[in-house]
Amino acid sequence: MNNRLRKLVGFLWIAAAVALVQGCYDRLDLEEASSPFLVGYDLDTDNNMLVYVTNPIFGKHRGKKMQKIVVEANTSREAREQEDARSAGAYHGRKLQIVLIGKRMLQHADWFRMMDVYFRDSRNTLTPSVVVYNGPLSDIIYLDKKEQPMLPMLLRGMIDAKSARSETVRTTLQELHRQLYEKGVTPYISEAYLDHDDIVLQGMALLDHKGKYVVSLNGQETVLMQILQKEAKKSVSLTIPIPGESKRGPFYTDRLSLSTQKVNTNIVTSYAGGRFHFDIRVDMRVALTEILFPYHAQDQQKQLESSITSQVQKQFDDLVRKIKQYRIDPIGLGLYARAAEYKRFKNVEDHWGEAVAEADIRVTVSLEIGSSGPVK
Numbered sequence: 001m002n003n004r005l006r007k008l009v010g011f012l013w014i015a016a017a018v019a020l021v022q023g024c025y026d027r028l029d030l031e032e033a034s035s036p037f038l039v040g041y042d043l044d045t046d047n048n049m050l051v052y053v054t055n056p057i058f059g060k061h062r063g064k065k066m067q068k069i070v071v072e073a074n075t076s077r078e079a080r081e082q083e084d085a086r087s088a089g090a091y092h093g094r095k096l097q098i099v100l101i102g103k104r105m106l107q108h109a110d111w112f113r114m115m116d117v118y119f120r121d122s123r124n125t126l127t128p129s130v131v132v133y134n135g136p137l138s139d140i141i142y143l144d145k146k147e148q149p150m151l152p153m154l155l156r157g158m159i160d161a162k163s164a165r166s167e168t169v170r171t172t173l174q175e176l177h178r179q180l181y182e183k184g185v186t187p188y189i190s191e192a193y194l195d196h197d198d199i200v201l202q203g204m205a206l207l208d209h210k211g212k213y214v215v216s217l218n219g220q221e222t223v224l225m226q227i228l229q230k231e232a233k234k235s236v237s238l239t240i241p242i243p244g245e246s247k248r249g250p251f252y253t254d255r256l257s258l259s260t261q262k263v264n265t266n267i268v269t270s271y272a273g274g275r276f277h278f279d280i281r282v283d284m285r286v287a288l289t290e291i292l293f294p295y296h297a298q299d300q301q302k303q304l305e306s307s308i309t310s311q312v313q314k315q316f317d318d319l320v321r322k323i324k325q326y327r328i329d330p331i332g333l334g335l336y337a338r339a340a341e342y343k344r345f346k347n348v349e350d351h352w353g354e355a356v357a358e359a360d361i362r363v364t365v366s367l368e369i370g371s372s373g374p375v376k
Helices: 003-023 076-084 111-120 137-141 151-164 173-181 219-228 297-325 333-340 342-358
Strands: 038-043 049-056 066-072 098-102 129-133 188-195 198-207 213-217 237-241 255-272 275-291 360-371
Touching (some): 038 151, 049 076, 066 076, 076 111, 098 151, 129 137, 151 188, 219 237, 219 275, 237 297, 255 333, 255 360, 297 360
Parallel strands (some): 038 098, 098 129
Antiparallel strands (some): 198 213, 237 255
16 A cells, blocks of 8 residues: 555544544433423513423333423523523433413514524424413413323324314424515414313414514414415315304204315416505315205205305405404415515515505405215
């Protein structure tokens, strides 16, 4: 082996050693780590920030499933130092599943600055789902029900299941960051609350451009919003009242449920008369899944199609009025405005909410009954 080859081999060995050392400088062994599945942020009555963490406790002989820690801190990084002093290991953020935010905190525009550590420290994951809780976080964090799974796993499972049916949304930290810094859309996250000690996840919370809480949508409104966003990729379900049908006793027998077989949403954008115009056409083919009043498919299908279309149209119109009233754009109409009328959008992008309130937004629904079931 000549000298040049020996030098090359030696250099490669040194480079490999340096790479290994650099790759392991921040190594944290599992037995020395504390891996929270949930981190919560809230404000107390004096507007001091409270940070909660729930760490799983492994072992079949353990009496508790989770260790729950709450500290008062000025920043997220400061909170981690206090949490480390109260747990068996050092904070390790790669297993985080849920970031739970108290509604009191969301009522302040600059709350998202507290999330800065997640984006600057590469040891953190950006995939946990962000959820707003309608109440003090202590109510849900310290809710111990024997028949209930661990809170992070319960919320994660509920989000995955309900977002697949478009009844809520799964907004990750990374997606929320995109929404907050994208001027053509306003953010939205899932929302949870307690109902007689039962955790309920329903609909979505709508935020303004600064991340401040504005208004909530229920499950059905969320389904309609997902249709307008073109995010209702699987079959979705709606239950609507039919005018002319009567309620019988305690039973709402004027209701009908349907499941979509095919949905197509098309948005056409234009600018005229000093404002934006958005013509949204929603074509739906549906299957009837529940009818609580007499119905004969052969004789009444066209009439029923007209009634259903009218009711779905009304619900879309109510939803559009709501977003215009609160000057927000969860649909993402600003993205279409920027693509179709770039210069005019740039003129209003810093106050896009006001432009949405002044815009002409029209939703037209075309609905066809594809199936009414085997029962006649």
